[in-house]
Amino acid sequence: DAGITQSPRYKITETGRQVTLMCHQTWSHSYMFWYRQDLGHGLRLIYYSAAADITDKGEVPDGYVVSRSKTENFPLTLESATRSQTSVYFCASSETNGLNQPQHFGDGTRLSIL
Amino acid sequence: QKEVEQNSGPLSVPEGAIASLNCTYSGRGSQSFFWYRQYSGKSPELIMSIYSNGDKEDGRFTAQLNKASQYVSLLIRDSQPSDSATYLCAVKGPTGGGNKLTFGTGTQLKVEL
Numbered sequence: 001d002a003g004i005t006q007s008p009r010y011k012i013t014e015t016g017r018q019v020t021l022m023c024h025q026t027w028s029h030s031y032m033f034w035y036r037q038d039l040g041h042g043l044r045l046i047y048y049s050a051a052a053d054i055t056d057k058g059e060v061p062d063g064y065v066v067s068r069s070k071t072e073n074f075p076l077t078l079e080s081a082t083r084s085q086t087s088v089y090f091c092a093s094s095e096t097n098g099l100n101q102p103q104h105f106g107d108g109t110r111l112s113i114l
Numbered sequence: 115q116k117e118v119e120q121n122s123g124p125l126s127v128p129e130g131a132i133a134s135l136n137c138t139y140s141g142r143g144s145q146s147f148f149w150y151r152q153y154s155g156k157s158p159e160l161i162m163s164i165y166s167n168g169d170k171e172d173g174r175f176t177a178q179l180n181k182a183s184q185y186v187s188l189l190i191r192d193s194q195p196s197d198s199a200t201y202l203c204a205v206k207g208p209t210g211g212g213n214k215l216t217f218g219t220g221t222q223l224k225v226e227l
Binding site for chain 2 (some may be wrong): 040041042043097099100103104107
């Protein structure tokens, strides 16, 4: 049971570059989420998706782009990376977004932007 | 005021003791509550969920919810060194576009030998 996998696990890039973080889940969950985790801020929602081709902004969407052409994949792209986007990024999924449905997290991508 | 507040800690307890982790939240209405454990450098892992007032027990873990006072707590009995981690409280409630999961910044727990 692979669950939810993220790649790469670590990434170093330079300001201005485009970088894409991948997320793949094998549970056939409808909902997928992208969070960033920074010291002092906790987990903050960047974007989420309710189904293929349906995405919506979260709390901190600026500078990020997402797509969801297939249910199992939800890539996150930083179109022109900035140092403030240095963070740990977590992808999560849930079967539905019902009140009692928990979210399950991937292992994360540690992104450093120099 | 933050929506979900936790004391950052660290909370230090001796091995075998009860660790008590607390979380307060704002907002009322239909909400559900989750506790995640996060080891250093790892991802959050769901350990408990609670939806109704009262206590919910699962092994060494007990979640307690008091909606009137707007707090939720996690008790860990017989604490072990392997319980040393950051514990994230999360509250899920309706917003204009659906349900939103809001996390606290976490409490670091250290279980000492």
